Amino acid sequence: MPSFVLYLVRTLFPHDVLRPTELGADVMIVATGVIIVYVLTKQKKWLYLWREWLTTVDHKKIGIMYLIAALAMLFRGGVDALMLRTNLALPNTPVIDALEYNQVFTTHGTIMIFFMAMPFIFALFNVAVPLMIGARDVAFPRLNAMSFWLFAFGALLLNIAFVIGGSPDAGWTAYPPYTGLAFNSGPGENYFFLSLLIAGIGTTMTGINFLVTVLRMRAPGMTLMKMPMFIWSALTTSALIIFAFPPLTVAMAMSLFDRLFGSSFFTLAHGGLAMMYVNLFWLFGHPEVYIVVLPVFGIFSEVVATFSQKALFGYTVMVISIVSIMVLAYGTWVHHFFTMGAGPGVNAFFGLSTMLIAIPTGVKIFNWIFTMWGGRIQMTVAMLYQMAFIPTFVIGGATGILLATVPADYQLHNTYFLIAHFHNVLIGGTLFGLLSGMYYWWPKMFGHKLNERQGKWAFWLFFWGFWITFGPQYLLGLKGMTRRIYTYPAGFGWHTLNVISTVGAFVMGAAFVVLVYSVVYSLQHGEKDLTGDPWNGRTLEWAIPSPAPEYNFARIPVVHERDAWWDMKQKGQTLASMRPEDMRTLELPRNTPIPFLLGFAFFVVGFGMTFEWWYIVALGALGVVATLIYSGFDYDEHKHIAATEVLEIEAGLGRVQG
Amino acid sequence: MPKRRHRWPYRMVPLALLVGLLVSGCGQQYVLLHPKGPVGASELHLLTLSSVAMVVVIIPVFILFGIAVWRFRDKPGNKAPYRPDWHGHKGMEILWWIVPAVLLTVIAIPTVKQTYALAKLPATTKNPVVIDVTSLTWKWMFQYPGHHVATVNYVEIPAGQPVLFELTADSAMNTFWVPQLGGMEYTMPNSVLPLWLEASKPGVYWGRSGQYSGLKFEKMTFNVKAVSPQAFNRWLIKTSNTAPPMTLAKYDALLKFNTVGVATYGSYPAHTFPAVAKGFTLQGGMYTTMHNQHHLVYMPMSGMAKTTGNP
Numbered sequence: 001m002p003s004f005v006l007y008l009v010r011t012l013f014p015h016d017v018l019r020p021t022e023l024g025a026d027v028m029i030v031a032t033g034v035i036i037v038y039v040l041t042k043q044k045k046w047l048y049l050w051r052e053w054l055t056t057v058d059h060k061k062i063g064i065m066y067l068i069a070a071l072a073m074l075f076r077g078g079v080d081a082l083m084l085r086t087n088l089a090l091p092n093t094p095v096i097d098a099l100e101y102n103q104v105f106t107t108h109g110t111i112m113i114f115f116m117a118m119p120f121i122f123a124l125f126n127v128a129v130p131l132m133i134g135a136r137d138v139a140f141p142r143l144n145a146m147s148f149w150l151f152a153f154g155a156l157l158l159n160i161a162f163v164i165g166g167s168p169d170a171g172w173t174a175y176p177p178y179t180g181l182a183f184n185s186g187p188g189e190n191y192f193f194l195s196l197l198i199a200g201i202g203t204t205m206t207g208i209n210f211l212v213t214v215l216r217m218r219a220p221g222m223t224l225m226k227m228p229m230f231i232w233s234a235l236t237t238s239a240l241i242i243f244a245f246p247p248l249t250v251a252m253a254m255s256l257f258d259r260l261f262g263s264s265f266f267t268l269a270h271g272g273l274a275m276m277y278v279n280l281f282w283l284f285g286h287p288e289v290y291i292v293v294l295p296v297f298g299i300f301s302e303v304v305a306t307f308s309q310k311a312l313f314g315y316t317v318m319v320i321s322i323v324s325i326m327v328l329a330y331g332t333w334v335h336h337f338f339t340m341g342a343g344p345g346v347n348a349f350f351g352l353s354t355m356l357i358a359i360p361t362g363v364k365i366f367n368w369i370f371t372m373w374g375g376r377i378q379m380t381v382a383m384l385y386q387m388a389f390i391p392t393f394v395i396g397g398a399t400g401i402l403l404a405t406v407p408a409d410y411q412l413h414n415t416y417f418l419i420a421h422f423h424n425v426l427i428g429g430t431l432f433g434l435l436s437g438m439y440y441w442w443p444k445m446f447g448h449k450l451n452e453r454q455g456k457w458a459f460w461l462f463f464w465g466f467w468i469t470f471g472p473q474y475l476l477g478l479k480g481m482t483r484r485i486y487t488y489p490a491g492f493g494w495h496t497l498n499v500i501s502t503v504g505a506f507v508m509g510a511a512f513v514v515l516v517y518s519v520v521y522s523l524q525h526g527e528k529d530l531t532g533d534p535w536n537g538r539t540l541e542w543a544i545p546s547p548a549p550e551y552n553f554a555r556i557p558v559v560h561e562r563d564a565w566w567d568m569k570q571k572g573q574t575l576a577s578m579r580p581e582d583m584r585t586l587e588l589p590r591n592t593p594i595p596f597l598l599g600f601a602f603f604v605v606g607f608g609m610t611f612e613w614w615y616i617v618a619l620g621a622l623g624v625v626a627t628l629i630y631s632g633f634d635y636d637e638h639k640h641i642a643a644t645e646v647l648e649i650e651a652g653l654g655r656v657q658g
Numbered sequence: 659m660p661k662r663r664h665r666w667p668y669r670m671v672p673l674a675l676l677v678g679l680l681v682s683g684c685g686q687q688y689v690l691l692h693p694k695g696p697v698g699a700s701e702l703h704l705l706t707l708s709s710v711a712m713v714v715v716i717i718p719v720f721i722l723f724g725i726a727v728w729r730f731r732d733k734p735g736n737k738a739p740y741r742p743d744w745h746g747h748k749g750m751e752i753l754w755w756i757v758p759a760v761l762l763t764v765i766a767i768p769t770v771k772q773t774y775a776l777a778k779l780p781a782t783t784k785n786p787v788v789i790d791v792t793s794l795t796w797k798w799m800f801q802y803p804g805h806h807v808a809t810v811n812y813v814e815i816p817a818g819q820p821v822l823f824e825l826t827a828d829s830a831m832n833t834f835w836v837p838q839l840g841g842m843e844y845t846m847p848n849s850v851l852p853l854w855l856e857a858s859k860p861g862v863y864w865g866r867s868g869q870y871s872g873l874k875f876e877k878m879t880f881n882v883k884a885v886s887p888q889a890f891n892r893w894l895i896k897t898s899n900t901a902p903p904m905t906l907a908k909y910d911a912l913l914k915f916n917t918v919g920v921a922t923y924g925s926y927p928a929h930t931f932p933a934v935a936k937g938f939t940l941q942g943g944m945y946t947t948m949h950n951q952h953h954l955v956y957m958p959m960s961g962m963a964k965t966t967g968n969p
């Protein structure tokens with residue numbers, strides 16, 4: 001028995017997770033956990049948490065949970081980034097050693113893409129899509145909850161790696177053969193592959209869910225060409241997800257097989273072909289870039305029209321361009337590895353396809369500018385992010401063209417120029433867009449605005465912090481600094497620029513602190529949104545109260561024009577337009593613990609497989625099968641809200657005539 | 659309303675530009691901007707061309723954007739026309755499909771030309787010096803198949819003529835990169851990739867790996883010593899005659915996961931490049947693993963344009 005305990009301790013806590021940083025994190029995690037448990041117990045909130053949140057299938061609550069998870073992951077990914085930057089500012093006295101640095105840049109990338117950007121996007125999809133199309137929920141509410149819990153437990157699996165067993169250290173791209181057992185024997189890479197596999201199942205289901213939701217659940221009268229642009233972006237993103245995630249799943253599964261079952265798909269021995277992995281990974285990876293940026297194009301299209309108080313310019317062209325970006329996104333993946341010797345024909349093709357995708361993107365930029373042209377621009381925080389996005393993204397796109405110029409890419413590949421480029425589009429595009437969307441839809445989620453003054457502080461810190469961080473990195477690339485090195489020698493002239501870059505990173509850190517402070521402050525003191533339409537909005541979500549009632553629309557609206565709510569307002573429709581006799585008994589999905597339990601069962605499978613404890617894997621797999629079978633025979637999946645109750649709620653919100 | 663807050667960031671723009679100009683000074687340390695050979699020079703040429711094209715498109719966009727933001731602000735007394743229902747203009751929308759397309763064509767044509775041109779040795783080259791490069795775990799091994807000498811962590815080349823590097827790995831992936839001479843290419847196990855570079859003048863040029871490969875990856879550096887062709891030949895003969903041989907035991911020691919200093923060997927065991935390859939030629943070209951074949955197959959470089967696309 002003692003030897004078993006010893007084995008457990010050695011496996012779960014090898015010496016590389018017993019370093020000061022990790023132990024400090026352990027203490028913080030335990031302390032936070034104790035505080036949360038204490039508060040929940042003291043306030044008697046356990047049952048509330050279970051009933052209202054953990055078992056919910058309401059898209060708005062799922063959206064809020066995604067948002068909380070995304071902000072938490074933004075914090076972790078951001079702290080990772082600050083650790084990396086601190087090291088690079090002090091090349092002679094590294095704060096963290098090579099091993100830890102490698103683990104930290106791996107988790108930074110993985111978390112920011114898979115566990116920050118993706119859930120943040122799903123948060124906004126969940127909150128806004130059903131409301132914008134006039135639906136009562138998504139097409140498959142229970143599946144939606146399953147998606148969330150698979151994501152959440154996948155994220156948990158990756159996040160416990162650095163305190164239990166050891167973090168992955170092969171980068172977020174996890175190129176073989178470095179991920180093979182010959183180079184990488186610890187459990188870290190198992191954690192990586194399994195967490196992405198589990199979260200990936202959830203993501204794929206989200207893609208299917210929102211594709212069906214957009215195609216089947218729109219209010220009467222909302223034809224495809226009357227959909228808001230954000231809905232178009234949700235549609236195209238969902239289509240991208242459905243076709244992009246299978247290659248990732250295959251690549252992750254094959255890598256895992258190499259590690260666990262001795263296959264040689266990508267290993268050095270037995271003639272494995274590492275480049276096959278690289279193809280599969282980027283076959284997913286490039287559409288993924290557009291998965292995280294198309295929703296943002298949608299958000300900005302809504303934000304710019306609302307705050308310019310003017311119709312979106314060139315709607316049809318916007319639709320054509322977003323659809324062509326979706327199609328072209330599948331055809332550019334080789335530009336991530338021009339330097340792998342695919343030959344000049346292949347490289348030229350993918351260089352050209354990459355340049356081609358810049359055309360529809362450029363068209364969108366012009367249309368946004370001309371949406372502002374002739375409008376009346378209100379400088380809200382959401383709009384400021386939009387206005388910062390345009391110049392930032394244009395520059396990021398331009399450096400992308402430089403990288404698409406194949407011979408130039410031979411020089412720029414894997415340098416800090418590349419690092420600067422993709423942060424330029426991912427922060428200047430994705431993050432700015434997501435924050436814009438968060439500020440825009442916050443009143444709809446919580447019934448109050450976020451403080452604008454503090455929001456502007458956070459915005460300017462983010463904006464300048466971004467440029468101070470990544471401007472110098474372009475120059476570092478031209479000086480030949482390659483990525484993923486934890487220190488560097490003197491004599492290359494890299495030091496000064498790195499110090500500037502690190503200062504910028506801390507400015508962005510400060511921006512995040514201000515943002516979180518502002519969120520907490522606004523919970524108490526935020527300006528209440530009593531009308532449900534705080535921005536003088538154009539789309540249907542602003543036609544209902546804030547926060548939206550559980551059933552969203554007491555009466556499903558009929559759409560006549562593109563900006564449906566704007567049109568209704570122009571025609572003199574008021575908020576209190578419903579009559580008591582309009583009320584019907586509504587059918588809504590019933591809460592269920594199955595998604596949570598399913599996620600937990602997958603977590604058990606993943607954890608067991610990470611350490612190759614097959615009994616635990618079997619136990620978890622049994623749980624997965626059992627919950628799915630139970631779910632299949634659970635016919636009692638709806639509840640009803642009586643017409644009288646709806647009337648009472650709507651009357652209480654001042655939405656009924658007389 | 660927030661007029662005062664709007665002004666300070668604009669004041670910072672010239673400041674930032676100034677700082678940028680000061681630090682960028684275009685010194686020799688910007689190695690990508692100061693190529694020392696024809697490959698690097700042609701890559702820089704394309705980089706410059708596309709940068710100029712991008713600036714041509716960026717400037718009007720920024721001006722339009724600036725005017726839009728300034729002119730149509732929502733402030734009392736703004737006299738600019740307010741047209742809330744203006745939602746399109748056919749001519750303009752067609753125009754901005756065309757303008758980027760034209761500019762990109764300007765970049766695309768030379769890009770394709772150069773991509774093909776750089777994929778093969780210049781036509782005038784007869785019998786180039788061939789150097790077989792193997793990335794090992796945190797060190798580089800260079801073998802000269804014509805003369806059977808080998809070096810570790812440095813490579814000697816003749817200046818003023820193209821040198822063909824054949825790249826493979828007996829390790830995780832790395833990239834072979836000498837920024838002053840030209841762009842990088844991957845070293846991958848179970849495949850051989852060609853890369854030619856040329857140093858116009860004698861000198862020492864630093865090289866490093868650009869692809870992360872583990873704990874001591876940042877130590878994967880080497881120097882390229884370009885010397886005159888005569889000095890290069892003297893070095894080959896001297897090394898072949900005087901340097902110690904690389905025995906199999908020494909090669910196996912190189913496979914360990916560690917870092918080592920520079921070393922020179924007068925000979926090396928057969929089949930150490932690449933570990934799995936059999937029957938490769940020394941003429942240069944492209945090697946790939948074909949279906950159902952366990953050895954590497956040589957495709958002559960002149961036929962590469964025709965053979966790509968065929969598995």
